[in-house]
Amino acid sequence: MKKILTSYKSRRGLIPLWAIWAALTPMKSSALDDFLPEEKAYYLCAGCHGPETGSVLYPMPHDIPAIIGQKKDYLLKQLIAYRDGHREHPNMSGVLGNYTDQNLADLAEYYQNLGPKRPERKPPAHPIAVPPAVAAPMTVPHTPTHHHKKKTKKPIATNGPSSTHKTP
């Protein structure tokens, strides 16, 4: 043991990296346990969805759903759908696997409270048809108020409301 501990001084020996690893590993803790919802949102969501995000070039800047101020119930359903694999997106499908319903509810509530409340809308006369592949219920009707000036060449992979459909 003494030899190992003093190998730091040896001419050829590496600093015992296993010791560094052993020292670092116990310090590792889960952000799930320690972080407040706003901290979870900052590290998990804000890089693409904001708040306080600059222009995000990837994914396409106008393809990123605007979730600030979105209703909690709607957000929660989408988040659960992503977590449980009922809804898929390359950037979303893998990130929520370890989140509980309560974790996701906290996130949804945080984003709901972050922005201006959305006006109550009457249900559409004809219910929106949900594609079979999108198992996640999209019960919140959403009417676009304006469109961005450029068309994307391909349909947006996500199915939720996007920043192209901002609500005042």
Next chain:
Amino acid sequence: MAFSNHGVLIAYGVNQEPCLPTLSLTDTDRPQHFLEETNMATPLIVRTLISVGVLASTFWMQDAYATAAFSRQTGEPCVSCHMQAYGPWLTDYGTKFKLDGYVAGDAAKVPTLLNNFSAEIVASVTNVAAKVPSGVLPSTNVFQPNARTNLVNDWDSLYYTGRVMDKVGAYLQLQFNPMTARNVMLSMADLRYADHASLEGKNLQWGITANNAPTMSDTWMTSFAWMYPYTTSQVAPQPTAKPWLQTLMSTANTVGMTAYTKYDNKYYLEAGGYTSQASNMANGLGTLNGAVGASNGSSAYGGLLVGGAGYWRAYVEQVLGDYGKLMVGTFGLAGNVAPSYNSSGPTNYITEFNFDSNYMYMLDKENMFMVMTRYTRDGMTMSGSKQLGYAANASNNLNQIMAMAMYTYQQTYTLSFMWQDTWGSKDLCLYNGGCAAYQQGVGAVTGSANGSPNSNAFLTEIDYVPFGKGNFVTDPYMNLRFSLQYWAYTTFNGGGNNYDGNGRSAAANNTTYFVTNINF
């Protein structure tokens, strides 16, 4: 050059740097700073930071990328953080991830104790236009110096990357290089604490990083730690004269700390200092006990950083239109250098300024363009080198300009072009391994008959990254990249024809390089 186990400085043609005269250094005539022992009575936190910084010091820094461990931590495919689905080109999200200290993500796709670990294997085939004589390049049992074509295992790496604590993250690369030293070294290290705040409604990121080389903390491919091209052949000749920071990155036996902040995702400022590793640190990390560690002293004007060298980095990002972003910035280092670890004379003083820019444009999800440029200016006051016989002039300068354009399709196929021009003052000693070596004759391939550092190169590269987009079973556990490069030289070490006085032309060093990177 390398320190043997007996403390003898061995002439060693590593990294195509000129070999200096063989010197014999004993424990008593080594520079005092070099002999400095790590004080074990130093507070734990200081020792930890130093150790981590030292861990970072190794070679071929520019050869490392993001890791599968990051992807497993975040649960996202490589393409979330990297354009082209493989590092080092960072997306905005990837930049935020790094500046936040590598801590984001709770996916934990594998058990916690293992999640931070990943590995990389790199293998390649190199074809040089004309044979390289024996002894010029590093030799192994695989590499055949007299063959034009060689199949080699460039390097193998073990990474420890990702969140260590809630706001502390690490990027450590332990590397085995069968082409040169055949020992294990910690080639890259970046341990950072990061936090954030809101200022006037805008995001303010800030952090402190302990790392092993200037630009290791950077986020742009114009910096030397992450410079384009991603990988270069170790069994092909490369121009002798290189910018100072590139030399420090490739040898990685420095240690430093910097503080950084980024406001509103636009304005970035970083400052700090670096110094050379103490001998025990370098020994412990393997950077002295092989060709690479001591190669810091074998570069044209490298050596031991005496005292602290100041480092700066600043840039501004601006969104242009709906799909474009422009970055303009500067970075550099200034400090005293004891040439070739020899502090018996006066020191050199080197200042390097870099000015860089990057413009990226996303036409749509499948078509991306990027251009970037860098201008480098080294001002070298070489009092020490002149007195000790490593340089003929008391002052020299070196300039380099790099311009690159890249097109990426479907984050899978990439075509890129680069032009790199290097020029500066002539010095027959500096670029021929010292005055004593020059008097014995200009070295074949690596020497310069007229003492000029001038080189002019064109690079064409094609990359194919089949995975990393989140649409294959390998995500987020493995990624793969194939690259094909062709280097064409019109000027090499000061000339186009017979530049080394041994009849070799610049075009003789034209190189075709096919390399495979696999990270898992």
